[in-house]
Amino acid sequence: MKMKGADILINCLLEQGVDTIFGYPGGTVLDIYDALYRNGKIHHILTAHEQGAAHAADGYARVTGKVGVCFATSGPGATNLVTGIATAYMDSIPLVAITGNVGLNMLGRDSFQEVDIAGITMPITKHNFIVKDVNELADTIRKAFNIASSGRKGPVLIDILKNVQIAECDYQPAKPLPPKTIAVDEKRIAQAAQAVNESKKPLIIAGGGVVASRAFTQLKALSEKLDAPVTYTLMGKGALPDNDERNLGMLGMHGTVAAARALIASDCIIALGTRFSDRVALNRELFANGKKVIHVDVDNAEFNKNVAVTLAVLADAKAFIDAILPKLENKGGEWIKEAKEAGGKKDAIVNVRAYDILKAASELAPDDSPLITDVGQHQMWAAQQYPMNKPALFCSSGGLGTMGYGMGAAIGAAFGTGKLCVLVTGDGCFNMNMNELSTAVTEGVPLVILLMNNGVLGMVRQWQKIFYQHRFSQTTLNKKTDYVKFAESFGAKGIVIDKDDDAKAKLKEAFDYAKKNCEPVLVDCRISCDDNVLPMIKPGATYETQLRKMEDN
Amino acid sequence: MDSETKKYTISALVANKSGVLTRISGLFSRRGYNIESLTVCATEDPDLSRMTVILIGDEYMLYQMIRQMDKLEDVKKIGCANELDCVYRELLLAKVAATSDVRSQITLINEVYKAKVVDLSIDTMILELTGDPEKLDAYLKVIEPFGILEMQRTGVTVLARGRHTLKDRDCYGDHVN
Numbered sequence: 001m002k003m004k005g006a007d008i009l010i011n012c013l014l015e016q017g018v019d020t021i022f023g024y025p026g027g028t029v030l031d032i033y034d035a036l037y038r039n040g041k042i043h044h045i046l047t048a049h050e051q052g053a054a055h056a057a058d059g060y061a062r063v064t065g066k067v068g069v070c071f072a073t074s075g076p077g078a079t080n081l082v083t084g085i086a087t088a089y090m091d092s093i094p095l096v097a098i099t100g101n102v103g104l105n106m107l108g109r110d111s112f113q114e115v116d117i118a119g120i121t122m123p124i125t126k127h128n129f130i131v132k133d134v135n136e137l138a139d140t141i142r143k144a145f146n147i148a149s150s151g152r153k154g155p156v157l158i159d160i161l162k163n164v165q166i167a168e169c170d171y172q173p174a175k176p177l178p179p180k181t182i183a184v185d186e187k188r189i190a191q192a193a194q195a196v197n198e199s200k201k202p203l204i205i206a207g208g209g210v211v212a213s214r215a216f217t218q219l220k221a222l223s224e225k226l227d228a229p230v231t232y233t234l235m236g237k238g239a240l241p242d243n244d245e246r247n248l249g250m251l252g253m254h255g256t257v258a259a260a261r262a263l264i265a266s267d268c269i270i271a272l273g274t275r276f277s278d279r280v281a282l283n284r285e286l287f288a289n290g291k292k293v294i295h296v297d298v299d300n301a302e303f304n305k306n307v308a309v310t311l312a313v314l315a316d317a318k319a320f321i322d323a324i325l326p327k328l329e330n331k332g333g334e335w336i337k338e339a340k341e342a343g344g345k346k347d348a349i350v351n352v353r354a355y356d357i358l359k360a361a362s363e364l365a366p367d368d369s370p371l372i373t374d375v376g377q378h379q380m381w382a383a384q385q386y387p388m389n390k391p392a393l394f395c396s397s398g399g400l401g402t403m404g405y406g407m408g409a410a411i412g413a414a415f416g417t418g419k420l421c422v423l424v425t426g427d428g429c430f431n432m433n434m435n436e437l438s439t440a441v442t443e444g445v446p447l448v449i450l451l452m453n454n455g456v457l458g459m460v461r462q463w464q465k466i467f468y469q470h471r472f473s474q475t476t477l478n479k480k481t482d483y484v485k486f487a488e489s490f491g492a493k494g495i496v497i498d499k500d501d502d503a504k505a506k507l508k509e510a511f512d513y514a515k516k517n518c519e520p521v522l523v524d525c526r527i528s529c530d531d532n533v534l535p536m537i538k539p540g541a542t543y544e545t546q547l548r549k550m551e552d553n
Numbered sequence: 554m555d556s557e558t559k560k561y562t563i564s565a566l567v568a569n570k571s572g573v574l575t576r577i578s579g580l581f582s583r584r585g586y587n588i589e590s591l592t593v594c595a596t597e598d599p600d601l602s603r604m605t606v607i608l609i610g611d612e613y614m615l616y617q618m619i620r621q622m623d624k625l626e627d628v629k630k631i632g633c634a635n636e637l638d639c640v641y642r643e644l645l646l647a648k649v650a651a652t653s654d655v656r657s658q659i660t661l662i663n664e665v666y667k668a669k670v671v672d673l674s675i676d677t678m679i680l681e682l683t684g685d686p687e688k689l690d691a692y693l694k695v696i697e698p699f700g701i702l703e704m705q706r707t708g709v710t711v712l713a714r715g716r717h718t719l720k721d722r723d724c725y726g727d728h729v730n
Contacts, residue, residue, distance in 0.1 A: 118572065123579055127626040130572075147626060301620035304613075 005134040006035035006165040009098070010042065012141040016176050018069050019043060020060060020415050022053035022408075026073020027113060028100030031165035033071075045415065045443055047408065048435035050077050054084020055408025055433075056415070058093050062395045063370050063416035065214060067094040067148050074101045075113030078159070079120065083402055086124040088155040090399025091235060092208060094148040095155035096141075097121075103163040104132055118159050126154035134167040138174070146177040152299040153212055182298060184315045184323050192294050192313055192320075193327035199268030199292060201335045202228045205251060205280075206317075208235030208398070209273010209297060215318035216391040219272070220244065222321045227331045229339035231259035233274050234398040238388035246336060248343075252280040254380040254533050257343030260543045265338065268292040272317040275299075276306040277399065278539065286542045296320045350549065352531040354381045354452050357497065360504040361422060361450060362386050364511045370395060370413040370421045374406035374429030377458035378450075380533040382424040393417070404432030410447055411440055420446040420515055427477060428457045434486070440520040441491040447520040448510050451483060454529040462532050466553055476529075487522035496524045555612040560589070562607055562634035562641070562711055563619060564719055568627040569595050569602040577604070577628070580621045586614055590686075592708035601629065603719070605711050630719050637713040641685045644707045646671070647693065650700035651678040659699060666692045677702060 003011070009032060013021070022045045025033045036044055047053040050072040057068030068088075072081050078099040088095040102111045118128045127147050129140050137160065144156040196202050204226075210219055219239055223230045223246045230240050231251040240247050249256035251263065263269075269291055274280065281287035284306045295302070295309040296317060303312035313320055358381060365371075370393040371386055373379040379396055388394045395413050397405040407430070410423040430451050440447050452458075457475040464472050484494030493513050497506045503525075510521040536547045547553055567573050574593060581588050590607040608618060615633060622628050634641075651659055652675070659678060663670065666688070672679035682692050686709055693704070713719075 119575070122572075122576055123583055126624075152624075299624070301617065301624055305617065 001171055002168050003171040004031065004035065004166060004168050005137050005160070006031040007039070008134070008137050008169070008171045009141060009160065009165070010035045010039045011171060011173065012138050013069065014041060015142070015173060016067065016145045018067075020045065021069045021071055022047055022056040022060070022412060023071030024050050024053055024073070024077060025071075026077045026100070028074040028102060028162050029071060029165075031162070032098070032100060032160070043415075044071075045411065045439065047411070047439050049433065050080035051084050051404070052408035052411070052433055052436040052439060054081045054095070054097065055087065055402075055405050056412035057095050057097070058084060058088045059372060059395045059409030059412030060416040061088070061093050061095055061412075062409075063392055063413045065392065067096055067145055068412065069096050069098065072097070072099050073113065074099060074117070075115045077113075078115055078117035082120060082124070084408070085121055085155045085157065087397050087400045087402045087405055089124045089126070091397065092153050092212060093155070094153040096144050096148050097155060097157045099157065099159050100165065101130070101159050101161050104161050105163070107161065117157065121157045124155070125157050128157040128159070130159045130161070131164050132161055134164045134169045137164055138171060142174060142177055146179065150180040151182070182314055182316065182319070184319050185313070186323070188311065188313045189320070189323045190327070191311055193324050195292050195294055195311060196226070196268060196270065196324075197327075197329050200331065201266045201339075202226055202268040202270055202331065203262050203266035203339070204228055204230040205269060205271045205274055206230055206232040206236035206239040207272060207274025208233065210236055210239040210317045211392055212273065213316040213318040214392065215272070215316070215321055216240070218318050218321035218325070221325060222328075225325055225328050225330065227333055227336050229262050229336055231255070231262060233277070233280050234383055234396060236274065237383055237396075238391045238394040241389040242387035243389050248339060250383050253282060253537050253539070254384065254535065256384070257535055257546065257548065258340065259343075260535070260537070260546045261342035262339040264543050265342065266291060269294065271295045272320070273297060275302045278306070281307050282537050283540050283542050350532065350534050352381065353499065353527045354378060354525070354531065355385045357450060357452075357503045357507070357525050357527075358382055358386045358424065360507050361448065364504070364507055365422050365448070366420065368393065368417070368419055370410075370417055370419065372396070372406050372410040372413055372421060372423045374423075374425040375401045375403045376426045376429060377462065377531070377533050378424050378426045378452040380459075381452075386424070403429040406430075407433045407436035407440070410449075411436060411443065411445055414440075414445040414447060420448070420511070423447060423449045425449060425451055426458060427451060427453045427455065427479065431479070437487065437490045437492055437520060437522065444518045445520055446514045446518045448507075448514050449520060449522045451522060451524050452527055453483070453524050454527045454531065455479070456529040458529065458531070459533065461529065465532070465550070466538070483522055483524040492519060493521045494524065495521060496526065498526050499528070558609060558611055559635075560607060560609050561615045562605060562639075562709060563615075563622070564632055564634050564711060565604045565606070565622060565628055566596070566601045566630040566719055567604050568629065569600055570627070573602070573627045576625055577622060580618065580625075581608075584614075584617070586610060586618065590708040592710055605709050607709055630722055632719060632722050634711045634713065637717060638715075639711050639713045641709055641711050642683060643686050643689055643709050645680075645682045645689045645692070645704065647680045647696060647704040648702045649678050649680060649696055650676060650702055652676045655699055659696065662692075662695050666695075668692060
């Protein structure tokens with residue numbers, strides 16, 4: 001049937017099962033928003049800023065496993081998406097970002113709100129498209145969803161010119177293209193099985209790829225079959241429940257002592273869907289240090305990129321474990337015992353106020369509540385101490401480290417799950433995108449925001465302590481913001497937890513209120529600016545040099 | 554992995570549309586890798602262009618670039634010509650200062666290298682030579698003393714000898730490690 005381009009777009013989104021979109025209208029997407037209005041089947045969440053929309057689509061994608069979708073107009077609308085797209089790209093989150101652009105007759109003439117968003121996003125998308133002809137629109141959208149959700153997932157941008165939205169052409173509904181799959185090489189599986197069976201102390205590292213392939217039961221089965229310890233990267237948090245007896249906690253710069261010790265003691269690393277980033281393989285030459293490394297990934301370009309591997313297996317984590325499991329032998333209990341005893345499981349070496357608050361919050365939050373973090377000290381404290389016992393509910397900007405990610409992502413996670421969400425943020429991060437609190441209020445999002453307020457940019461300050469002899473250049477915020485009044489002025493509730501307050505009682509009030517009223521509650525948690533994230537391994541250093549106290553520096 | 558710096562030739566069949574070149578060159582510039590030579594043109598299949606990239610670097614750089622390029626939607630087939638027995642050709646046009654007194658010397662050199670004179674003016678000559686890049690290098694060295702006013706090389710084109718074709722190659726993604 002004949003249809004306008006804008007209507008074809010909406011119909012193609014419906015083909016893909018899209019029911020939620022985050023976005024912001026403007027001049028070059030008027031036709032798309034008109035089609036959305038007339039169609040009425042898709043819930044559109046109007047954010048305060050396009051960056052919030054991109055992060056919301058990202059949060060939505062992380063918790064649902066579906067492709068997140070965001071809309072923005074041309075020019076500044078499109079460029080405001082850029083940080084959100086880059087965040088999704090670094091963490092391999094499936095996203096389709098749709099922007100409008102000026103019509104073909106205006107293109108390249110520096111028209112009002114014209115920007116080459118395809119050019120700008122080229123290095124931060126898996127692929128992008130400029131649609132100049134309405135006849136190509138439907139197939140482009142179908143392809144975009146297929147690319148975003150196939151192989152190593154990631155963001156795809158579609159820039160749709162205004163004339164395409166208006167022009168008519170024939171539309172024929174179609175089923176989504178099947179995702180491209182990778183055939184697992186049986187020979188490699190056999191080699192991997194032999195290497196693992198020959199090893200005495202295998203350590204499983206679960207990365208974001210385990211979450212992306214939803215290989216949760218497989219990961220647990222693998223650790224049980226081998227009786228091997230599991231550690232995870234920030235992106236892999238929640239892949240194995242934190243309360244699982246074989247889970248040693250996070251690996252990396254601020255990972256646990258147990259994970260670091262197990263890494264040193266192990267003789268074979270089974271790296272599942274992880275790219276050995278510099279926050280994990282801090283010293284890429286010495287990371288493996290003679291151990292066998294079996295690297296399983298869907299991206300061929302990751303093999304030997306950062307860490308030289310013994311055996312590369314091109315497969316998603318789920319297919320790999322399914323294939324290798326019957327070939328593996330149990331390690332007999334000694335190794336897991338040693339790994340668990342090496343550091344104590346949840347080894348809080350220093351006690352910081354944030355741990356008490358996070359612990360209380362995790363006890364009050366339902367098990368199926370998503371946990372969203374911003375970036376910095378609070379992010380690491382949450383990763384260390386807030387147990388995720390259900391998978392795919394942890395949203396954090398790992399690769400790009402985007403301050404200001406949290407508010408948008410929390411809104412997306414709330415729409416993705418329909419559950420109460422917990423956002424852990426800092427006063428630096430929160431101030432970047434606090435405008436989205438208005439969105440959460442308007443949309444009635446049950447959200448408890450734990451604002452770890454220390455008046456400083458804590459993580460940068462911590463580095464200034466360690467590497468710059470306490471010269472605190474521009475990391476003291478000196479804000480006079482009254483966050484309770486701020487929350488109230490936005491129509492949300494505000495609560496203060498002062499240094500000596502009973503955190504649990506105050507948090508109970510916050511959780512009860514958020515649940516009962518389906519509203520965001522901003523909890524201003526006053527913490528010390530001198531608290532540090534420990535343990536810590538310095539950039540480029542080896543796991544043997546893990547600092548447990550600042551004095552060890 | 555061989556960390557010795559060598560000249561590598563990457564051949565790729567890519568989608569013949571706008572933006573593809575930017576996408577690929579961006580992969581190099583992002584890593585601080587320099588493209589030594591780049592040749593792109595449409596092929597017998599109007600949907601595909603064939604691209605030849607010369608990269609000077611070590612094996613790590615080569616494998617990263619091939620795999621990163623292979624991930625692009627617009628890259629259909631890719632391979633490294635160094636792995637095969639190939640014919641390399643490049644074309645050179647060089648305008649040299651050539652008054653009548655030196656013309657015969659240049660003509661003598663041209664005979665040895667099988668170069669052609671394609672334009673002649675009172676005091677200049679445009680010389681044309683086709684051959685593998687090393688032959689062009691050697692020729693340039695010999696004519697340089699006459700004074701090269703301007704020159705252009707087309708960049709390297711390469712085809713594998715025998716039945717071997719790039720489009721029949723296995724996907725690079727199948728070559729793990």
